[in-house]
Amino acid sequence: MTPGTPPTTPASRPLTVALDKALDTPFTHGTLASLPEWLRADDTCDVDIRAIGGPAWTGRLHRALALRPRAVLLSRPTPAPPETVKELAALADAAQVPVVVDTPWALHPATTDVVPALRAAAAQAALIEVFTAADVPPAHAFLDQLALVRATAGALDSLRVTRLDARGHGGSAQCGSVPVSFSGCRSGIGTTDTRLVLRGAGEQWRLDFAAPSSARPATVVRIDADGEHLLPTRYETAHRAAWRHTHAAATSGTAAPSTLHHLAADLALFPVEALSA
Known part of the structure; x- marks a missing residue:
């Protein structure tokens, strides 16, 4: 189960x-x-x-x-x-x-379904990037990003905040030996978008999330030498x-x-x- x-x-x-x-x-x-x-x-x-x-x-x-x-x-x-x-x-x-x-995002089924594969890939990754554009206070989006990285890659060793104001946030951290980049902007224009990209030498992963209350499902794509592979879609909100x-x-x-x-x-x-x- x-x-x-x-x-x-x-x-x-x-x-x-x-x-x-x-x-x-x-x-x-x-x-x-x-x-x-x-x-x-x-x-x-x-x-x-x-x-x-x-x-x-x-x-x-x-x-x-x-x-x-x-x-x-x-x-x-x-x-x-x-x-x-x-x-x-x-x-x-x-x-x-x-x-x-x-x-x-951390509890989204699209995330939890692939946690073992993401953790294995994170150990070999060169970089993890997280970006959010949403009409929410940047500190709140930043906290949700930290939870997403913890769920997918593991606990962070440190966090250096380079920007945190009314318009957006930015920062960098280490997850073991892997650098993590955080960024986001507060915007009421367009659709809410959150994206996590895990970049490695042999494979890459890309997770895209819509607004938490949106009916649009998240997408998970794994990229390797054979091309892009779209994983099965989960139609359930976090x-x-x-x-x-x-x-x-x-x-x-x-x-x-x-x-x-x-x-x-x-x-x-x-x-x-x-x-x-």
Whole structure:
């Protein structure tokens, strides 16, 4: 069974979900409606899963953990002090409440399907490049890029931020012996676009993502001496995949690929001035 995939035999009832105001949207309700055997938005009874999102999320997550639900989904967290996130991770561990961090590219099925191949290719890579054009605060896009590289290539050893302002971001890092380049611009013109390119001597990989709420699927292309190879398309958003991982964590204790510990490690690389962005 693929990690994060609900069991073929559903539970006796769908797990109930309480949504933060920031997540009480048609997009989230539509996503939950696509998993009717496993999840149901309903905060009028005992709640199995609590979903947290939006800015100033740390206090609300602390309160949610105190209620000891079966799991928590933390959706698109904004930058926060890493020490605070580490404390929340320790609190969740002590309460035995799994917290799944919903991030738009690291949890995308197009990414998770090829992680073993990407990790093997990253060990031989000469360069990894990540670019984003989206109408979101650059610090938020930068944090999501860090999560994507961690998922595909591994933990970063260092991060040097060369630009982080209202218009965009830039930076460089090391992932083992492989240099990583980050860049992005805030733009409301055209379509949202995120692209990761892994360049090596024997093969290259290219992952292209649309807006997180878009129906346009991500594409994964591997390039080698025989040409370009388009991998099978996965028609699922990262947000829906995050809900699958949350259900699996709540029902079978399956470890999520994106957790508070990973988020804290990424935030520890951020410059202090970006942590309240």
